[in-house]
Amino acid sequence: TPTLLTFLRKAFSSPISSNSTTQNSNSSNVLKDIIWGAFLGILFVIFLIFLDYKNIIYLGSARAFRTAAFEMVTEPQTIKYVEESLGWKFISMDIYNAITEEMKDIQKQIEERHAEIEENGKKLEKCRLEAPVVKKEHDEIMARMTVLFPELNKFCGECKWYGPTSCEERMNYLMQTYGNKEWETKLDLMKATPNCMKG
Numbered sequence: 001t002p003t004l005l006t007f008l009r010k011a012f013s014s015p016i017s018s019n020s021t022t023q024n025s026n027s028s029n030v031l032k033d034i035i036w037g038a039f040l041g042i043l044f045v046i047f048l049i050f051l052d053y054k055n056i057i058y059l060g061s062a063r064a065f066r067t068a069a070f071e072m073v074t075e076p077q078t079i080k081y082v083e084e085s086l087g088w089k090f091i092s093m094d095i096y097n098a099i100t101e102e103m104k105d106i107q108k109q110i111e112e113r114h115a116e117i118e119e120n121g122k123k124l125e126k127c128r129l130e131a132p133v134v135k136k137e138h139d140e141i142m143a144r145m146t147v148l149f150p151e152l153n154k155f156c157g158e159c160k161w162y163g164p165t166s167c168e169e170r171m172n173y174l175m176q177t178y179g180n181k182e183w184e185t186k187l188d189l190m191k192a193t194p195n196c197m198k199g
Contacts, residue, residue, distance in 0.1 A: 049065070149187060151190065151197075152183060152186055152187070154190065154197050154198045155167070155189070155197065155198070156195075156196055156197060156198045159195050161189070161195065161196060167189055167193070167195065170189060170193075171185045171186060174189075
């Protein structure tokens with residue numbers, strides 16, 4: 001038939017050099033078949049092991065393989081070698097859970113500290129805004145007390161109260177410790193310690 005003759009003509013008219021190309025193509029195909037065969041074989045073995053693990057089928061060799069693999073992986077020397085090679089440290093779930101809980105507690109403490117810092121910042125800003133008003137009131141009170149008690153002008157803050165402590169340092173200590181007023185503290189110091197009085 002014409003179709004058969006056409007096929008034979010094409011087959012015999014092909015160049016002889018095409019033999020090498022065909023051989024290379026065949027080698028490549030064989031290599032691909034080997035790779036795919038090995039890959040599918042591995043998948044099939046994994047699938048069988050999975051079925052055995054789920055108790056769908058029973059394979060003694062698969063269970064023995066799993067047991068041997070687990071023992072090898074959990075062996076202390078193997079774990080130590082893997083840790084040294086990867087630079088990691090394997091820990092148990094109990095230790096991991098304890099670390100996780102500790103990190104949660106630390107995060108909670110950090111959030112609480114941030115809230116405290118924010119609250120203290122608001123208080124500090126409030127004090128900063130109120131400071132000029134308080135200072136003005138303080139100066140007015142001291143001016144009135146100076147009129148009532150002229151001897152307040154004789155107070156010597158830089159003079160020595162006792163040892164290295166100055167009269168002003170002693171005054172601040174008494175005010176902070178006992179809540180005394182400034183003008184009262186100055187008068188008491190000058191009465192008790194003449195060194196704190198000028199001239």
